[in-house]
Amino acid sequence: MKLSNIELRRIHLELVTPFRTSFGEQTAREILLIGVTSDDGTVGWGECVAMSEPLYSPEYVAGVETVISEFIAPRISQRGDLIAGDIAEILKPIKGHQMAKAAIEMAVLDAELRIQGINLHARFGGSRATIPSGVSVGIFSSIDALLSAVQGYVDDGYARIKLKIEPGWDIEPVRLVRELIGPEMGLQVDANTAYTRRDFEHLRQLDAYDLLLIEQPLDTDDLLGHRDLAAAIDTPVCLDESIESFVQAEDAIAIGAAEIINIKPGRVGGYLEAVRIHDLCVANGIPVWCGGMLETGIGRAANCALAALDGFVLPGDISASRRFYSRDIVLDPIEVNSGEVAVPSAPGLGYDLDSDFLESITTSVQHLSL
Ligand code: OSB
Ligand code: MG
Numbered sequence: 001m002k003l004s005n006i007e008l009r010r011i012h013l014e015l016v017t018p019f020r021t022s023f024g025e026q027t028a029r030e031i032l033l034i035g036v037t038s039d040d041g042t043v044g045w046g047e048c049v050a051m052s053e054p055l056y057s058p059e060y061v062a063g064v065e066t067v068i069s070e071f072i073a074p075r076i077s078q079r080g081d082l083i084a085g086d087i088a089e090i091l092k093p094i095k096g097h098q099m100a101k102a103a104i105e106m107a108v109l110d111a112e113l114r115i116q117g118i119n120l121h122a123r124f125g126g127s128r129a130t131i132p133s134g135v136s137v138g139i140f141s142s143i144d145a146l147l148s149a150v151q152g153y154v155d156d157g158y159a160r161i162k163l164k165i166e167p168g169w170d171i172e173p174v175r176l177v178r179e180l181i182g183p184e185m186g187l188q189v190d191a192n193t194a195y196t197r198r199d200f201e202h203l204r205q206l207d208a209y210d211l212l213l214i215e216q217p218l219d220t221d222d223l224l225g226h227r228d229l230a231a232a233i234d235t236p237v238c239l240d241e242s243i244e245s246f247v248q249a250e251d252a253i254a255i256g257a258a259e260i261i262n263i264k265p266g267r268v269g270g271y272l273e274a275v276r277i278h279d280l281c282v283a284n285g286i287p288v289w290c291g292g293m294l295e296t297g298i299g300r301a302a303n304c305a306l307a308a309l310d311g312f313v314l315p316g317d318i319s320a321s322r323r324f325y326s327r328d329i330v331l332d333p334i335e336v337n338s339g340e341v342a343v344p345s346a347p348g349l350g351y352d353l354d355s356d357f358l359e360s361i362t363t364s365v366q367h368l369s370l
Pocket of ligand 2 (some may be wrong): 190262291
């Protein structure tokens, strides 16, 4: 297809409850949506996972808008006819900016699949129609508040709990949550880089609580630290922030720094690279699971298709829409039933936009003619 227009649409969504991690607290999500229109009039949407500030990764919403309008759109325009599978190669000269590239590829993929009348799940070939749903639980100001939130998610039927941790909020909350949910339920922790190589003895205390994994305890660039930690503790070490490409996944696996990998399509430059990393992990016996970035129904729909692939052997951060938002921008927001979410099957990424609501929460729109 040939694209005639790229739309950059910023939306503002309030969170139902503040979400605090070791890198900051969010009470709302500023999200950049990318709309592409093909020459036959088909529209596809991509959801960029960058946050407002560069606290999780170097990318941020305003920066993504700039890199798309100044560097990505001209290259796509110059290329002319293309398919989603060409985007990574067209954009390769631009260093980094995985989230911006992923969002464009996602929008083109949506348009391409809509033209073909097939769904992303069918294109990826995953065999499951439903996938287990995990929930990510933030840091609270009191243990009581944490425990009542976790109990609520247990009552909602989630298949596993992920607790955000940081120094001062780790061993004791984990101990009490394990006591609350019992020995059978899947429990894991995510530090978002809050620890250092001096914390191995401390983190070893987590081994007592039968965790599925500890996610990204050390700095993004500290692969050797993660290798050494993996050797020092029993809890499997999982990488999130550190894996921004297929080659980084290969390296981390080769040196023993990644016993498990959290795959986030936005962080690795797109869904097609995410599938390649999944295949690499399967070939190396590395379990993977699908991470989340507080996506709306657009991003969650695509994450479901990815997480339906066989190598995704652990529940993903694919919680119900209502876990973060009181109203979604899609008409059929994701729901959790008996711990599972249904993988969408409609053409494209598989969502249907709630256009009126989308308009009402739009804070800016920019059109780039190609
Ligand atoms: O580290 O997995 C993370 C949200 C924003 C940024 C980073 C992370 C997260 C989550 C959210 O844990 C999970 C979700 O979207 O449900
Ligand atoms: Mg994480």
